Each structure stands twice: as C-alpha cells, then as structure tokens.
Amino acid sequence: MAKWKVYFYLEGLRRDNAIREWLVRERVSTAQVAAFQDKIDTLEASGPEMVPGFISDTPVAKDIYKMKIKGNKGMKQLRPMCCRGPFGTNEYTILCGAVEKDRKLVPEDAKKRAQENLNQLRADRTRRTDERLVSKPED
Amino acid sequence: MSDLFQNLKTEFQNEDYRYAYAESFLNTKLATQIKTLREQRQKTQAEIATKMGIKQPGYRRFEDCNHAVWRTDSLWNIARVYGVRLNISFETFGTLPEEKERFTREALKRPTFEDDPAFKDQVPEESGKEVAAEAGIAASRHFVTARAGEIPWLGNSQEVAAQVIADHYPGRTDYLEPATQVQLQPSAYASAIRVPDAGVPRQATEFTPTAGPQATDEGIHLIHSGHRRNRKTPMKGKYGRSGKQPRTETRIRTKITAAGFPTGTSAIAGGTAVPAA
Numbered sequence: 176m177a178k179w180k181v182y183f184y185l186e187g188l189r190r191d192n193a194i195r196e197w198l199v200r201e202r203v204s205t206a207q208v209a210a211f212q213d214k215i216d217t218l219e220a221s222g223p224e225m226v227p228g229f230i231s232d233t234p235v236a237k238d239i240y241k242m243k244i245k246g247n248k249g250m251k252q253l254r255p256m257c258c259r260g261p262f263g264t265n266e267y268t269i270l271c272g273a274v275e276k277d278r279k280l281v282p283e284d285a286k287k288r289a290q291e292n293l294n295q296l297r298a299d300r301t302r303r304t305d306e307r308l309v310s311k312p313e314d
Numbered sequence: 315m316s317d318l319f320q321n322l323k324t325e326f327q328n329e330d331y332r333y334a335y336a337e338s339f340l341n342t343k344l345a346t347q348i349k350t351l352r353e354q355r356q357k358t359q360a361e362i363a364t365k366m367g368i369k370q371p372g373y374r375r376f377e378d379c380n381h382a383v384w385r386t387d388s389l390w391n392i393a394r395v396y397g398v399r400l401n402i403s404f405e406t407f408g409t410l411p412e413e414k415e416r417f418t419r420e421a422l423k424r425p426t427f428e429d430d431p432a433f434k435d436q437v438p439e440e441s442g443k444e445v446a447a448e449a450g451i452a453a454s455r456h457f458v459t460a461r462a463g464e465i466p467w468l469g470n471s472q473e474v475a476a477q478v479i480a481d482h483y484p485g486r487t488d489y490l491e492p493a494t495q496v497q498l499q500p501s502a503y504a505s506a507i508r509v510p511d512a513g514v515p516r517q518a519t520e521f522t523p524t525a526g527p528q529a530t531d532e533g534i535h536l537i538h539s540g541h542r543r544n545r546k547t548p549m550k551g552k553y554g555r556s557g558k559q560p561r562t563e564t565r566i567r568t569k570i571t572a573a574g575f576p577t578g579t580s581a582i583a584g585g586t587a588v589p590a591a
Contacts, residue, residue, distance in 0.1 A: 206334035212325070213338035214379065216318060221417045226342055227349050228378035245380035309325055 179222055181215045182268040182303040184292045192304060193292070194255060197272030203251060211244045211253060212308045218267070230257065230267070236286035238293060242269065254280060256289035261297055268296060268303050319411040332407055339414065342379040344389075347422040349377040351396045354423050365395045397426030 186193040198208060214229045223230055231241040235256070244253040252275040257267050270292040273285035282288070296302045326332040352362055363373035375381045376392065386400070393400040405413075427433060 205328060205330045209325075209331040209334035210338035213335045214342065216414060217339065217342055217417065220318070220414055225346050225417060225419070226379045227345055228380050229342075243380055245382065247382065307321055307325075309331075311324060 178265065179219045180263070180266040180305060181219055182266065182305050184268060184270045184296060185302045185304055186271075186292065190302065192306065193271055194269050195308060195310065197255075198308065201251060201272065201274060203253065207244060207246055207250055207253060208308050214242075214244065215308070222265075223267075236290055239270070239286055239289045240267075241273075252276070254285070256285055258289070258293050261293065262300055268293075270296070316411060316415065318414065322411055326407055336407065336410060337382070338379075339410065341382050341384075343417065343422075344384065345377050345379045345381055346417075346419075348392060350419050350422040351398070351424060352377070355396065355426075362395055366391050396424070397428065398424045 183195070184193045185191065186196070198211075203211075214226050217226050218229065229242060229244075231243070233240075235241045238258050238261075239256050240258065242253070242255045242257055244255075246252050254273045254275045255269050256271050256273055257269045260266055261268065270289040271285060273280045273282065275281070280286070322332075322335075326335070352359065359373050359377070360370045363370045366373060376388070386402070389400050425431070
C-alpha cells in the first residue's frame with residue numbers, strides 16, 4: 176500500500192510552519208497537539224480511511240477540506256484547513272489553522288485563507304514541509 | 315528502527331503527550347474497527363443502529379475517530395451486533411509504534427462467530443459428534459499409515475488418543491486426558507491394535523470388544539473397542555473363491571467425549587489390515 180504524506184504550509188517571508196505557529200499562538204495544549212500528531216501519523220501510515228472523521232468527506236470550500244480534532248471539555252475544537260495534494264495523489268497539505276467556537280470558524284475567513292495559501296503553494300511548491308508538529312530539541 | 319519510533323522516542327518523554335497520543339490512537343482504532351466490521355458485513359449505519367436499539371446519529375459517533383468517551387456496555391452491545399468478543403488490555407508504550415504500523419483494514423476485520431474458523435466445524439450442540447468424527451478420520455489415517463508400513467504399530471489407546479488430539483487439536487493439551495485416568499486396555503486388546511511390521515498378529519484369537527476409560531468432566535477420553543477376526547478358513551465369497559490369503563479385519567471404534575459435549579456420540583473408523591507378507 177502506498178504511504179501517505181502530510182505537509183504543512185510555510186507562510187510569509189520567513190517561511191514559518193503555519194500550523195506550528197498557529198498551535199503556539201492559540202496555546203493549544205500538549206494533549207491536543209499529541210492527538211493531532213497521532214491522527215497525522217495514522218493517516219500517513221494507513222491512509223485517510225483509517226482515521227474516519229478526521230478529514231471532512233466533502234470540501235468546505237473549493238479544494239479545501241476541514242480537519243477535525245475534537246477537544247474535551249474546556250479544550251479548543253481544532254479545525255485546521257487542508258487540501259488533497261496538490262502535487263501528488265497520496266498526500267495532504269495543511270494550509271492554515273482554525274478553531275470552531277459556537278459552531279463558527281475562528282478566524283472567520285479560514286476557508287478563504289486556506290484557498291489563498293493553496294494558490295501560493297501551487298505557484299511555489301517549496302512552500303511546504305513534512306516536519307512534525309512538535310519541534311525536536313535540536314531544531 | 316522506524317522513523318515513527320525515532321520521533322516518538324523523543325516526544326514520549328513528555329508524559330501528557332504520550333498518554334494523549336495513546337488515547338487518540340485507541341479512539342481511532344476503535345472507531346475504525348467498528349466501521350470496518352460494518353463494511354465487512356455490508357451493512358449500513360442505520361441497519362446496525364436498529365439492531366443495537368439506537369438511532370443512526372447515535373451509532374455514527376462510534377465510527378468517528380474523535381469519539382473519546384466509550385462505555386463498556388456500549389462496546390459489548392457493538393460486539394454482540396457484530397458477533398465478536400470485546401478484548402480490553404493494558405499495554406506498554408513501546409508496542410504502540412509497531413501496532414500503528416500494522417494498522418490496516420485487513421488486520422481489523424473479524425469473522426462472526428458463525429464464520430469463526432475455530433468453531434465453524436464444531437457447532438456447540440454437535441461438537442461431540444464432530445470431535446468424534448475427526449478422531450475417526452484420524453484413526454483411519456493411522457490404519458492407512460500403518461498398512462503402508464510407515465509406522466510399525468498403532469500404539470495403545472493412550473498413544474493413539476494423544477496422536478489423534480495432536481493431529482487435530484495442536485496445542486490443545488487440555489484435551490489430553492491425564493495419564494492417571496487412563497485405564498489401558500487389556501493386553502489382548504492392546505496387542506490387537508498393534509500392527510507389528512505393518513501386519514497383524516496372525517495367531518490372535520477372536521477379539522472381544524472392550525471399553526476404554528470412561529469419560530469424566532476433565533477432558534476428552536478415547537475409547538477403543540472393536541473386534542478382530544482372524545479367519546483361518548477362507549470365507550465364502552470373494553476371498554474364498556479367489557483363494558487369496560485370508561485377510562484380517564480390524565475395526566476400531568473411536569469414541570471421544572469431553573466436558574460439555576454430548577455423551578454417546580461416536581465415530582467408527584475401520585480398516586482392513588493386511589497381514590505382513
């Protein structure tokens with residue numbers, strides 16, 4: 176079975192990992208980061224059908240899918256935006272972070288941002304990385 | 315060592331991280347297996363929900379990797395609907411990466427009890443018959459093997475029993491009767507089932523059926539009984555007319571009973587042993 180790969184969008188001039196930055200900005204707990212990383216690892220090892228409910232079945236905007244990492248009581252409801260590919264079949268790229276609050280996405284323009292980042296990525300395929308959510312001590 | 319293991323080796327140094335990671339994987343594993351079992355049985359969520367006595371949206375959450383609060387009674391309910399058992403165990407963190415790498419749909423599929431290979435040929439109500447039939451086939455094979463000269467003799471009842479069990483229930487030592495409970499057949503009978511040099515003692519006299527040890531609740535007991543005739547006078551019919559060497563006929567009745575199996579079930583395995591030339 177072909178292995179899957181999950182990439183993270185690199186934003187701005189400094190090309191920071193958009194998702195890592197967002198997790199820090201939102202002060203997402205260690206437990207939620209671990210749950211997020213577990214789902215990514217399972218997806219990469221076994222494919223999206225082995226993590227049912229992690230990625231929305233239908234796009235929430237053109238080419239954009241919503242990831243779901245549910246938080247327990249008091250935790251944030253993480254809803255990062257991602258796309259299939261865009262350069263290979265067995266890959267996903269997480270384009271920007273978002274949380275769900277009162278059934279609404281925060282930031283509200285998360286889908287639009289994701290689409291913009293996808294366009295940027297299509298124009299420059301080096302704008303992504305396959306590192307892990309938590310940086311290693313030597314990073 | 316895999317890349318995943320190398321990464322987790324560092325990340326798991328944080329206790330909160332490793333517990334959250336393991337919990338997330340458990341939730342994913344449960345949800346994915348529940349979905350896989352349903353698809354394996356070609357059922358819809360609504361059909362399974364109806365069987366469980368709940369509504370489809372209520373069932374749907376069990377197939378979501380984000381579902382985090384599992385009740386054992388719900389899991390048993392799911393297990394019953396899919397005809398499988400629930401197994402909950404505590405594991406070390408070290409086994410997680412390997413478990414993750416072996417996480418495939420095929421590995422999660424389970425047959426129903428009715429299709430379980432371990433029970434498919436042994437419907438509980440008839441298991442005694444089935445076991446006996448199996449033993450009968452095995453006993454036949456012993457005869458054939460003995461006749462072919464591949465083994466010099468069949469052995470006594472205990473040895474035959476042990477062989478039959480070993481052939482058909484590998485690893486099931488619990489089916490073997492404790493030696494102390496075995497009452498070996500009278501020596502006449504023991505010699506009757508021996509086939510030295512792939513033959514049958516020619517001078518043996520009429521063999522009287524005997525009974526082996528009685529069944530107890532402890533396990534399977536093999537009972538051989540049988541008769542053996544050594545006709546010095548050619549029989550009327552086929553052999554009589556042909557004038558060929560008289561054949562010695564030996565029949566062994568193999569009876570196996572076991573705890574929980576209906577008693578009185580049996581299978582007859584017979585064979586005609588050809589005297590050694």
